Amino acid sequence: MQGTACTDGDYCFGGVAYAIVSLSPASVGGLTAAQMGTLNAFDMQLMSASQVQALSIAATPAAQLGYLSAAQVAQLTTAQLQALASSQYDAVASLLSPSQIAVLTVAQVSALSAAELAALAPAQAQGLTAAQLVSFSPAQVSAVLASLLPAQLGALSGAQVAALTPAQLAALTTAQAQGLTASALNGLAAAQLAAVVPSLSAAQLGALTAAQLATVNPAQLTALSTAQFAGLSGAQLAALSPAQLAALSPAQLATLSSAQLAPLQPAQVSQMAPPQLGALSAVAVGALSCAQLQALSAAQLSTLSSPLSASQVPCLTAAQVAALSTAQVSACIPNMLTTQIAALSPAQVAAQPSARIAALTAAQFGALLPSQMGALTLVQAAAVSPASEAVLACAQLQALSAAQLAALPASPGLSASQIQCLSAPQVASLSLAQVSAYVTGLSPAQVAALSPLQVSSALSNAQLAALTSAQLAALTPAQLAQLSTSQTGALAAGGLTSTQLQALSSAQLAALVPAITPAQIVQLSAAQIAALPAAQVAAYLPSLTPAQVGQLTPAQVGALTPSQFASLAAAQLGGLTAAQLSTGQGGMTLAQLAALTPAQVAALSPAAIPGLSAPAAIQALGAGAQLAALTAAQIAALTPPQLQALTPTSVRTARAFALVDFRAPAIQCT
Numbered sequence: 001m002q003g004t005a006c007t008d009g010d011y012c013f014g015g016v017a018y019a020i021v022s023l024s025p026a027s028v029g030g031l032t033a034a035q036m037g038t039l040n041a042f043d044m045q046l047m048s049a050s051q052v053q054a055l056s057i058a059a060t061p062a063a064q065l066g067y068l069s070a071a072q073v074a075q076l077t078t079a080q081l082q083a084l085a086s087s088q089y090d091a092v093a094s095l096l097s098p099s100q101i102a103v104l105t106v107a108q109v110s111a112l113s114a115a116e117l118a119a120l121a122p123a124q125a126q127g128l129t130a131a132q133l134v135s136f137s138p139a140q141v142s143a144v145l146a147s148l149l150p151a152q153l154g155a156l157s158g159a160q161v162a163a164l165t166p167a168q169l170a171a172l173t174t175a176q177a178q179g180l181t182a183s184a185l186n187g188l189a190a191a192q193l194a195a196v197v198p199s200l201s202a203a204q205l206g207a208l209t210a211a212q213l214a215t216v217n218p219a220q221l222t223a224l225s226t227a228q229f230a231g232l233s234g235a236q237l238a239a240l241s242p243a244q245l246a247a248l249s250p251a252q253l254a255t256l257s258s259a260q261l262a263p264l265q266p267a268q269v270s271q272m273a274p275p276q277l278g279a280l281s282a283v284a285v286g287a288l289s290c291a292q293l294q295a296l297s298a299a300q301l302s303t304l305s306s307p308l309s310a311s312q313v314p315c316l317t318a319a320q321v322a323a324l325s326t327a328q329v330s331a332c333i334p335n336m337l338t339t340q341i342a343a344l345s346p347a348q349v350a351a352q353p354s355a356r357i358a359a360l361t362a363a364q365f366g367a368l369l370p371s372q373m374g375a376l377t378l379v380q381a382a383a384v385s386p387a388s389e390a391v392l393a394c395a396q397l398q399a400l401s402a403a404q405l406a407a408l409p410a411s412p413g414l415s416a417s418q419i420q421c422l423s424a425p426q427v428a429s430l431s432l433a434q435v436s437a438y439v440t441g442l443s444p445a446q447v448a449a450l451s452p453l454q455v456s457s458a459l460s461n462a463q464l465a466a467l468t469s470a471q472l473a474a475l476t477p478a479q480l481a482q483l484s485t486s487q488t489g490a491l492a493a494g495g496l497t498s499t500q501l502q503a504l505s506s507a508q509l510a511a512l513v514p515a516i517t518p519a520q521i522v523q524l525s526a527a528q529i530a531a532l533p534a535a536q537v538a539a540y541l542p543s544l545t546p547a548q549v550g551q552l553t554p555a556q557v558g559a560l561t562p563s564q565f566a567s568l569a570a571a572q573l574g575g576l577t578a579a580q581l582s583t584g585q586g587g588m589t590l591a592q593l594a595a596l597t598p599a600q601v602a603a604l605s606p607a608a609i610p611g612l613s614a615p616a617a618i619q620a621l622g623a624g625a626q627l628a629a630l631t632a633a634q635i636a637a638l639t640p641p642q643l644q645a646l647t648p649t650s651v652r653t654a655r656a657f658a659l660v661d662f663r664a665p666a667i668q669c670t
Helices: 017-024 027-031 035-037 042-044 049-054 062-067 079-080 086-095 098-103 107-108 115-120 130-134 138-145 150-155 158-161 166-171 183-186 188-198 204-206 218-223 234-238 242-249 266-270 273-280 282-287 290-294 298-303 318-322 327-335 338-343 346-350 354-359 362-366 370-374 378-385 384-392 392-397 402-407 424-428 430-441 444-449 451-460 461-465 470-475 477-482 485-490 498-502 504-514 526-531 535-544 546-551 553-556 562-566 591-597 597-602 606-611 617-624 632-636 640-644 647-654 655-659
Strands: none
Touching: 027 049, 035 062, 062 086, 079 098, 086 115, 086 282, 107 130, 115 138, 130 150, 138 166, 158 183, 158 298, 166 188, 183 204, 188 218, 188 485, 218 242, 218 498, 234 424, 266 290, 273 298, 282 477, 298 327, 318 338, 318 504, 327 354, 338 362, 354 378, 362 384, 362 553, 370 392, 378 402, 424 444, 430 461, 444 470, 451 640, 461 485, 477 498, 504 535, 535 553, 562 591, 606 632
């Protein structure tokens, strides 16, 4: 196969070279190492693809392999590549494609030095397989680290990743860092983790242990994107330190899910600044637990972006409720417990829209304290619902002002039992409409507390007539005095007391004549008796006491008919005064005198006898048996003019005159 020496440089291929061109692949494969060693670069590069693939790697020196062109190296088979020794690999390493690198055996690759690996082009390094990479030492990994694809980094073992320095980890691209597996990341120390955290994906961050996340500095946490932050679990967030929690941005917290928020400790939630709390989404706010809510101050609660849910409002403490703003109270009050309603300040209640007051349940309204009731505005009082008005307790009602009471809805209004809770000043301040509406429920003491104007202007005749005996008895003289004649006539007169009766005018009494009882008539005052018209005197006559009879004016006495006058009992006649008997001077008439029986005449008071001053009256007595009925005391009371008016016959007929000393200077017998 040596051939002859050739001196023509242009066509001289060397004896062997000239022969290689014509050799079959099988012949090429049979060449010995010595034969292969005689070939130069030109000879080697004349080989066809089939001849290259027929080469025996074991018989081909590294130098001759190094003569192959890139196209020829690309033709090497997997078996040939896997047969390469270290020196042979070095001869063709720079020409190997990524796919050829990938078919090298683990033993071949793991035997490469760090320098050899570092010499790989990035594309070649990216041809390394997971099996190959796993076999690498830390130094070997470091040699190719910068060129590895994310998937290749994911193939590294935990130990290999843990062997990387913080600087190496920090040098990884975001894509490379996100190729690291969770298990590999879990093996990193704090410094290593700090180096790679900024580049980790949400899933990778979520796979970190709570202990690892606790080592991340606040600044790095702040720098996490919202997408990265969303990957953190609730358990991880619950492990954050106060400093770490304070470093979270509003934008990050705005992405919090209910699952992330739920594990947070109340103390952590309470450490959130207003901007952080204000960034929570409606979903997150709705996920706050009772314990978490109770850890917030009123100022923090006010920063929440959405109202609390119906199930959250009852979680608030009394102190929190008392510190809520007007808007917060308005938002929460529909779902407040009765104990929370009671915790509101009077000012908070007064600041609520009337619609909120109207919407309170009966139980909520019934929980309002007296101080809160007193703070209601007139508009709020007018908005109270019928159900709420029905549950008003005495203490609540008594806390209301006159104006507030007047503002309460008139329909259906207060019940009888509620009305009786009102204090005297409150009753006195009721509007006329309220007095009219509530009169049936007023207690006697409350009736007495009404002003005369309230009674006379608010109550109809029918209402006055319907007063109970206790209510009627409670009417004050001033109230009665204000009533019209018509109103007075409507009263159940039989229930009036002597004090009440004596407060009535003559016109009012006149209206009561048909209903006043004899027992009441005797209770009339002297002035009332004296003011009675003749008709009333006649009506009351049988019931008058002797003293009351004596209080009649002469004109009243003179207005009686003879029969009425004669109907007076002996005791009543004994009450007549001298002025009342003064016939001819507006008092008793001669006809009345004539109507008296001798016994009635004898019943006249001796002190009244001088009133019969008119001669005609004395003569009228003497004309009948009346004069004879005079008692000694009555005769002794006769005045000289009266005696002088008697006729002798009259004197002789009166046995009592036997006792008269006619020798007295004042008596001149004729």
